[in-house]
Amino acid sequence: MPSAALDTLRHVFGYDRFRGEQGQIVEHVTGGGDALVLMPTGGGKSLCYQLPALLRAGTAIVVSPLIALMQDQVEALRQLGVRAAFLNSSLDARSAAQVEQQLVDDGLDLLYVAPERLLTARFLALLERTQIALFAIDEAHCVSQWGHDFRPEYRQLTLLHERWPQVPRIALTATADAPTRREIVERLALEDARQFVSSFDRPNIRYNVAAKHNSRRQLLDFLEGHANASGIVYCLSRRKVEATAELLVEQGVNALPYHAGLDAATRATHQRRFLHEDGIVMVATIAFGMGIDKPDVRFVAHLDLPKSLEGYYQETGRAGRDGEASEAWLAYGLGDAVLLRKMIAEGEASEERKRLENAKLDALIGYCESTGCRRQSLLAYFGEAHGGGCGHCDNCLLPPRVWDATEAARKALSCAYRTGQRFGAAHLIDVLRGADNAKVRQFGHHTVSTYGIGSELDASRWRSVFRQLVAAGLLEADFDSFGALRLTQAATPLLRGEHQLHLREDPNKRERTRRRNDTTASINRALSPDAEARFDTLRNWRSSTAREQNVPAYVIFHDATLRSIAQHHPHTLTALAAISGVGAGKLERYGEAVLDVLQRD
CATH class of the missing domain: 3.40.50.300 (P-loop containing nucleotide triphosphate hydrolases)
Known part of the structure; x- marks a missing residue:
């Protein structure tokens, strides 16, 4: 060179x-x-x-x-x-x-x-x-x-x-x-x-996919590990963006909404605050994203399934641009897949485009349901080989258990068939578990042969079964019948006893807490108590300086540079100049001020 x-x-x-x-x-x-x-x-x-x-x-x-x-x-x-x-x-x-x-x-x-x-x-x-x-x-x-x-x-x-x-x-x-x-x-x-x-791998990002059971509570639990951090929460609809932003504000999170339904001035103000201030959480549709050059976004959370792995990769890639530890978290459920399939089917695109979009969605669902290394699955989509075992995704840190779900799957498929293939997962679960409610009695489903044959599994476990049957292509949603689940040809060998089926076992509440705690410990890189105090002081100085100049804080210095300064505690301009990210221009402009901050600390 x-x-x-x-x-x-x-x-x-x-x-x-x-x-x-x-x-x-x-x-x-x-x-x-x-x-x-x-x-x-x-x-x-x-x-x-x-x-x-x-x-x-x-x-x-x-x-x-x-x-x-x-x-x-x-x-x-x-x-x-x-x-x-x-x-x-x-x-x-x-x-x-x-x-x-x-x-x-x-x-x-x-x-x-x-x-x-x-x-x-x-x-x-x-x-x-x-x-x-x-x-x-x-x-x-x-x-x-x-x-x-x-x-x-x-x-x-x-x-x-x-x-x-x-x-x-x-x-x-x-x-x-x-x-x-x-x-x-x-x-x-x-x-x-x-x-x-270059490699598509972002080794500083931890990937997590959570089975959706109470997404609002799950999001709040996730954010506990990212207090006062900048982040992005993506939602599929404008209404959900507004509701989620309101929820976070009520819980003391400094959150702002962003979607195409807001007037241009509000969108510009919210984007500017996100870029200029520390600790803002932007709740947004995908209308927010391209061109966001903020390096210290510590997390990107998806409350709904994105449309493709490309979109997911691009959106999660807005976290950790500074190379520091960051997290990508996705809550995924059966309803997400059904809704996106419906949106594709009812769209005005050509049949060729719809086939392509369905194939992209299949790849994303496969990623979500994978029991192997997330990084390996994600990179394989972009044609890049990875040996797996990254040690930095949920499946590697806490490998999911796999169970023989052959009999449960047959019961689920039979129930869908016996009830006329006209109902969604919630009703089928009621029938399988022997629920005595008005809807079950209205349609006479308390008399079908599959009534009550699935009482050994709780509702959460059955939701997991139906979600994975749809992901595996054994069931599909009939959009003309409000998302009713119907059998595909691929289900026939399983019903005949010709195939076995193994499904992933979603983690229980204790395991979900363990995953979250393990993630928090990894994301929060430890500095010594003295260095942590210096880092906080430097961040406060940076915020004040950025406000005076009306520029984003990160254009003064990145977090990684401030962390290095806090760790090495330079006492001279020469020592400060040796810190990565401190060039001649920054040294001349801010060197004396930084040393003064460190001396006061």
Whole structure:
């Protein structure tokens, strides 16, 4: 690696070495090569174009899809002493004209711009008068029409190569399976680009999937282990977002709602508070997410099943961008799968698209029901081999028991058949357990042969059985009959006694508590009491400093850097400069203040 790159890495960004393939990517792009970079969130994608931008002559043009993302990255770069700016609709005419003049005068190292603005005749004319260092196309998966972040303007970005063939391009994304990767290459004309595919593994994230039994109580129990931490709670509907946010506020959690039904000003205010303040929990639909550059999100919780493993990976990837221990928690139940199947069936998409969405949902359900290593299952979906036994997911830490559920499954399937395949799981469980209620008597189901034959299992155990039978494809929901469960052809061999079936045993309350406590102990990395006190003092100083500048706290210093400062307790500027994440710009701007805080502590 050329010394200029390492010198700039240390002097500007405050890091002594590259991570993973960062060094190779920087060298390739700095040398004028095109690149497609697939790197997980938190893996350091931005550095792969920011550093070449400083090493090459001219201004790097960064195509970014979201205003908030541009603003945060520009502010973080300015804190480092880098000449960065953005052009978007948040600027008034005078401010935009000043940025344009800086661009023409070679006064910028990086300029962030949305694809819509970049493609205008006015902006293209400005570029004709500019020395361009490189084009960086961030969030490149937006080119895929199959993705939920599709932006049609991304497909027109081949114009950049056509008009400036000598300028290197780097396309970057954190979420692209093999088909999406091929689409990026085709749509952006990157056939000759060198591809850098990093591991999709996020070893600092612990993955947990909980069988849903009382999701509100389960969420509150989960949050006990993340007091005063920043996090995101995803819900499927706007109504559930509002109700969940209200519940958390009532319980003393600093929570805010976010969904497309809120007015734009409220959404902007809530997002800004989440980015700028410590300890905010955002309760949101997937309308909130892409471009969230907050590094110290300690958890992402899903109260409802996402739509695909890609979506799940992308959403959980918003936790732990700073590399610190974080958690992804998902509560999953039969109703989630049935509702999503219904949404797919009733959607306006083509049959081809519906088949694809059902296949993606099948893969996600398979992940949820897996008895093996979560990390192995997740990475396999993206075509990456993993040996399993990660030691950092619920299944590895407390391996689920598996039981011979052949007889129970036959009873469940027979009950669905004997009652006419017209009822959902709740009613079938009542019949199996011999409940004496109005609905059972109304339909005469107290007289069917399966009435009372399942009294040996409690309702929770039966819900688990039905959930897993649906996941295994032995039962399916009839959406025209309000989610009634009916048998599939795959159930026939089991009913005939030709097959056996083993199912996972959901953990009981004591085991769920043990999992939660084990997780909390792992997530809360221990500092000595003195270092912990210094860390808290430094965080308070950082919050105050960020408020004064009206910037997110993390652009001052990341938690990881503050934790290292607290641990090493430097007494001089030279010692502080040796801390990872403290570059020359940060040292000059904040060095004396940090030492003063440490001295007062």
